[in-house]
Amino acid sequence: MSLSWYEDRQDKKESEVESKLIYDYRRHVKKVRHFNRSDRFVDLDCSGHNLMVMGDVKLQFYHKDRYNTEKMFQLWFHTAFIENNYLVFEKSVLDKACKDKDHKRFDNSFKLEIFLHKVDKIVPVSDIVSIEAI
Numbered sequence: 001m002s003l004s005w006y007e008d009r010q011d012k013k014e015s016e017v018e019s020k021l022i023y024d025y026r027r028h029v030k031k032v033r034h035f036n037r038s039d040r041f042v043d044l045d046c047s048g049h050n051l052m053v054m055g056d057v058k059l060q061f062y063h064k065d066r067y068n069t070e071k072m073f074q075l076w077f078h079t080a081f082i083e084n085n086y087l088v089f090e091k092s093v094l095d096k097a098c099k100d101k102d103h104k105r106f107d108n109s110f111k112l113e114i115f116l117h118k119v120d121k122i123v124p125v126s127d128i129v130s131i132e133a134i
Helices: 125-131
Strands: 002-005 019-024 056-064 071-077 086-090 111-115
Touching: 071 086
Parallel strands: none
Antiparallel strands: 002 019, 002 056, 056 071, 086 111
16 A cells, blocks of 8 residues: 655646655565455554545555556545544445456455544644655
């Protein structure tokens, strides 16, 4: 999983928006576990990684084997729309996964749940990026 921070998009064309990779799960664990389609759930616990998000957030999930890295799916959310520190995304709204109409790659009931913890102190975006900058 990787997380990118995107600068304020007001008054800018999509091609003018800058992005910066600020988090890569692989760099924070000793060994990346590979999961099978038969696994009922996958838990990627990032609670000990000092990761904070704010504003527009893009999450990308990859399949990696010995020979290549392939993007499995991605999603966007904005932190202003989070209620009760919980987000859930059904397969039908996940970019790339939603195209798997025959359920060859993702089960029909596939979903992504994100559990968050609210930070009481407001932190400037520049400080958030510097916390986990790669």
